[in-house]
Amino acid sequence: MRIEILQILERDSRLTPAEIGVMLAIPQEEVEAELEQLREENVILGYHTLVDWEKTSREFVTAQIEVKVTPQRDFGFDQIAQRIAQFPEVQSVFLYSGDFDLSVIVEGKTIKDIAAFVSDKLAVMDSVESCKTHFILKKYKQNGFLFEGNEADERPAILL
Amino acid sequence: MMENLLNKRIKSISPSGIRKFFDIANQMENVISLGVGEPDFRTPWHVRAAAVQSIEQKGTSYTANAGLLELRKAISRYLEDRFQLEYNPENQILVTVGASEAVDLALRAIVEEGDEILIPEPTYVSYLPSVVLAGGVAVPVPTYESRSFRLTAEDLEKHITPRTKAIVMCYPNNPTGAVMELSDLKAIGEVLKEHDIFVISDEIYSELVYGITHTSIASLPGMAERTLVINGFSKSFAMTGWRLGYAAGPVELLQAMTKIHQYAIMCAPTMSQYAGLEALENGLSHVKTMVAEYNQRRRVMVDGFRQMGLSCFEPQGAFYVFPRISDLGLSSDEFCTQLLQEERVAVVPGIAFGASGEGFIRCSYAYSLDSIREALRRIDRFVTHRRRVSSNAAN
Numbered sequence: 001m002r003i004e005i006l007q008i009l010e011r012d013s014r015l016t017p018a019e020i021g022v023m024l025a026i027p028q029e030e031v032e033a034e035l036e037q038l039r040e041e042n043v044i045l046g047y048h049t050l051v052d053w054e055k056t057s058r059e060f061v062t063a064q065i066e067v068k069v070t071p072q073r074d075f076g077f078d079q080i081a082q083r084i085a086q087f088p089e090v091q092s093v094f095l096y097s098g099d100f101d102l103s104v105i106v107e108g109k110t111i112k113d114i115a116a117f118v119s120d121k122l123a124v125m126d127s128v129e130s131c132k133t134h135f136i137l138k139k140y141k142q143n144g145f146l147f148e149g150n151e152a153d154e155r156p157a158i159l160l
Numbered sequence: 161m162m163e164n165l166l167n168k169r170i171k172s173i174s175p176s177g178i179r180k181f182f183d184i185a186n187q188m189e190n191v192i193s194l195g196v197g198e199p200d201f202r203t204p205w206h207v208r209a210a211a212v213q214s215i216e217q218k219g220t221s222y223t224a225n226a227g228l229l230e231l232r233k234a235i236s237r238y239l240e241d242r243f244q245l246e247y248n249p250e251n252q253i254l255v256t257v258g259a260s261e262a263v264d265l266a267l268r269a270i271v272e273e274g275d276e277i278l279i280p281e282p283t284y285v286s287y288l289p290s291v292v293l294a295g296g297v298a299v300p301v302p303t304y305e306s307r308s309f310r311l312t313a314e315d316l317e318k319h320i321t322p323r324t325k326a327i328v329m330c331y332p333n334n335p336t337g338a339v340m341e342l343s344d345l346k347a348i349g350e351v352l353k354e355h356d357i358f359v360i361s362d363e364i365y366s367e368l369v370y371g372i373t374h375t376s377i378a379s380l381p382g383m384a385e386r387t388l389v390i391n392g393f394s395k396s397f398a399m400t401g402w403r404l405g406y407a408a409g410p411v412e413l414l415q416a417m418t419k420i421h422q423y424a425i426m427c428a429p430t431m432s433q434y435a436g437l438e439a440l441e442n443g444l445s446h447v448k449t450m451v452a453e454y455n456q457r458r459r460v461m462v463d464g465f466r467q468m469g470l471s472c473f474e475p476q477g478a479f480y481v482f483p484r485i486s487d488l489g490l491s492s493d494e495f496c497t498q499l500l501q502e503e504r505v506a507v508v509p510g511i512a513f514g515a516s517g518e519g520f521i522r523c524s525y526a527y528s529l530d531s532i533r534e535a536l537r538r539i540d541r542f543v544t545h546r547r548r549v550s551s552n553a554a555n
Contacts, residue, residue, distance in 0.1 A: 008456070012529070022463045023456035151202060157185040157506040158195040160285045160335075160513075 001026060005034055006043070011144070013047035052147050054139075062091075062107050063114045065122065066100035066132040077101060080127050089117055100132070111135070173289050178493050178512055185506040192535045194523040195506040197334060199479070201398040201526075203435070204446040210438030211402075211431045219430060225422040227255025227406070228433045234440040235406055243366070243376045245389060247408040254418050255428045255436075259364045259392040259405035261421070263328065264290050266360050266388050266407065269416040270326060271296040278319055278327040278357070280311045282482070282510060282517035284334045287362075291328070299324070302516035305473055305484060309338035313347040320351070326358040332365035332374070335513045335522040336482045337458075337475020339369060345377045352386065359387040364405070365478040367396035367447050370455045372476055378409075385410055395478075396447055397439040402432040454479050457525040457532055464536035465523075468543050479526045482510070486519030488543065489550050496521060502545075503538035 004024055008015060015023075017031040024031075038044045053060065069080050077095050081102055085093045091105040104122070108114045114133065123131050139147050176182075185191065226232065232249035239245040247253050256262040263286065271277065271294040279287050281300040291298040301319045303309045311329065331340040340348075352359060359377055366374040378387040392405025407417060421427075458475065465472035465483040472483035485495050492509035499505050510517030525532055 019460075022459050025459055153200065155193075155196045155198060155200075157188070157191045157193040158182045158508060159197050160508065 002034060005031060050143055050145055060107055060109055061111055061114060062105065062136040064134045064136060065104040065106060065118060067102040067104055067122065068129040069101050070127040070129060072127060080125070083125065084122065087121060169293055169295070173292055176512060178509055181493060181497055181509065185500055188500065188504065191504050191506050192531055192538065193506040194527060194532070194535050195508050196524055196526060198400045199395060199398040199526050200528065201450050203397065203399050204439070204443050207397065207399070207435050207439045207443055211435040214431050214434035218434060221430065223427045223430050223433055225427055226253065226418055227428055228437065231255060231433050231437045234437055238440050239408060243374065244379045245376055245408065251411050252414050253406060253408045254414055254421060255433060256405045256407060256421065257425055257428050258394065258403045259362060259390050260286060261425065262390040262405050262407035263287065263360065263362060265417040265420050267291055267294040267296065268420055269413060270358065274323065275325040276321060276323040278316070278324060280329055281515070282335050282513035284330055285512065287328045300514055300516070303338070305471070308473055309333060309336040310340055310344050311348055313351045316348050316351050320355050320357070324355065324357055326360055327352065328360045328362065330362040332369055332477020334365065334478055335480050335508070335517065337478045337480045339372060339477040341372060342375045345375060345380055349377060349380050349383055353382060359383070360390065361387055362390045364390065364392050364395050366391060368451060368454060368479060369477045370458060388413060393436050393439055397443055398450065399435065399439065402435055404428055404432045404436045454525065457529060460529065460532055461523060461525050468540050470543065479524055481523050481525065482520050483523065484520050488546050492518055492521055499539065499542050503542045505535050505538045
């Protein structure tokens with residue numbers, strides 16, 4: 001039930017416990033209790049809205065920075081990753097297998113902002129060996145939602 | 161000229177009385193619809209890709225009349241894995257242009273002038289005309305809300321005469337969403353055997369069942385030799401536009417059907433057949449995902465209608481609910497026409513599915529949850545308003 005609740009909420013976080021209860025054929029109270037538990041355990045971290053900012057007047061750039069770091073004794077990658085994550089301009093930090101270690105997604109108003117963040121804050125950190133910055137040019141799909149190219153429902157109103 | 165041109169069979173099929181409602185609904189703009197009998201899901205991407213690849217790299221010529229042997233083998237394996245049905249892909253399976261063609265072929269192959277063909281009702285709209293076009297007499301067998309729209313041995317037996325040759329049944333059912341479980345099938349199976357009646361079993365919704373597993377009547381002892389199983393890709397894999405279905409059954413019948421098919425059709429579209437093969441080989445996980453989502457919407461619909469105080473039996477198959485609206489003092493046609501005009505919601509009057517569908521409406525949940533919720537809100541407003549009007553009139 002836990003997984004089903006989470007899957008439903010991940011797609012549409014506006015749904016109420018009563019609505020989720022109907023969808024899964026369980027009482028509203030049970031859904032509420034489970035949600036409480038999930039928040040307490042930090043399984044649910046937040047509820048957010050997926051926005052296509054391109055359609056607004058807001059100007060900003062997003063970059064993905066591939067970071068190579070020296071793992072630290074006793075802490076591995078965790079300590080450095082958590083320190084990078086503390087910067088408010090950092091949106092996400094993931095540890096990767098392969099050619100680099102951390103992928104850091106950063107948002108700024110201009111390319112200059114990003115450049116400053118990389119040279120002044122990120123690259124100078126102890127144990128950061130190298131940074132490779134890639135700017136995101138266009139988003140096509142995120143969290144399972146297409147930004148464009150959703151096929152319209154062209155079915156007629158009535159079809160037996 | 162035209163009067164003499166058209167034969168009496170086609171002339172005897174009158175256009176549906178609610179055609180007018182359909183025309184209005186399909187022309188009106190900004191309609192929220194729960195009126196369509198086809199999936200809202202798109203054909204899985206890998207299936208589409210397989211079709212494109214087949215156009216680029218494989219044949220674009222005819223296939224064997226019965227369909228690609230590779231596809232028939234995959235269908236044979238699928239029917240065995242899913243429903244414990246055993247058919248030889250060499251001579252017991254025919255790939256058709258949708259399940260609809262298979263129904264037509266079967267009727268044309270078996271019906272003699274005047275043969276009676278039983279059709280449980282409410283029913284999908286194409287069986288009755290297909291029987292008539294084949295020269296038969298369609299005999300509706302009503303099913304009832306109180307029995308969850310299942311066909312009972314008793315009701316079946318009442319409609320059997322010496323001229324009864326076959327029954328066309330569709331479970332999971334369009335329009336009611338009813339299913340027939342093993343015990344229900346056993347009961348009617350005995351009657352059918354006793355009276356030597358052949359079964360055309362349209363199982364197009366077989367993958368779309370909730371909380372139960374689909375049982376094919378052909379899997380019951382002694383039934384395979386008197387049953388034609390019809391199925392297809394439209395509903396299970398969201399592939400309506402590909403027009404791909406199949407029939408499986410006794411060798412003699414399949415030979416006869418293949419004869420008609422080869423003269424009338426040649427073969428099902430080659431690219432669709434390759435797409436179907438991909439769907440069967442790699443697409444079953446999509447079916448699971450779609451079923452899980454349909455199931456959630458089904459519960460929202462049933463709950464929504466019950467909250468309105470309408471009687472709504474819980475369907476366990478297909479993607480329809482069939483709530484009763486008769487206590488609102490309107491015929492199903494009136495209900496749907498007024499609902500469309502006042503709230504711009506399109507649903508289908510039960511009468512479209514035969515006399516025993518009167519008093520009900522068919523609502524499809526092959527729509528997004530957002531659309532379903534908005535439609536339910538509007539129907540609720542309509543029903544509340546309607547009740548107020550009739551109680552004022554009573555005072």
